[in-house]
Amino acid sequence: MGQSASQAHAFYKDVAKNKKVWTIRDEGGYPAPKTRTGQRSQPFWSTLSRVQKIIKNVPAYNGFEPVELSWDEFRDKWLPGLTKDGLLVGVNWSGKNATGYDLDAPWVRECVEIQIKELANA
Structure with a gap:
């Protein structure tokens, strides 16, 4: 599994x-x-520590502040708005240039919901 996939x-x-x-x-x-294909992508991270690392280590994001969203708000408001x-x-963009996967909002929702179901059944 590559870095972006992990x-x-x-x-x-x-x-x-x-959540x-x-x-x-x-x-x-x-x-x-803009991504390499010219489409725009908004970054999101799964933990505060990941966000803080990007703000600290990526010059383009120095001066930004972390914003916490609940899963419900992200799922119901943000993902449809992004679409x-x-x-x-x-x-979870990472590294010195803050790069990683740029995915369609419905795919992100589906992947998280699969993980939620797996946790519920564990």
Whole structure:
């Protein structure tokens, strides 16, 4: 499993377990940089420590503040809004350039919900 794949898998598991999602914001709003394909993606992380690491170590995100969202709010409000706006979901971006998978919102929802069901049946 590659780095981006393992980060995505950790995102689904962490969110299913903790029922929280994190993003970042500054005075200009929420970042949504262009991907290699030209589509925009908004980053989200599964833990506060992951967000803090990006803010500290990635110059483009210095000065941003973490924003906590409940899974219910993310699932019911944010994911449909991202889809409507044509944005992808960046999951657990990592590394010096904050990169990783950029996925369609319905796929992210489905993957987290599968993990929630697996936890419930464990």
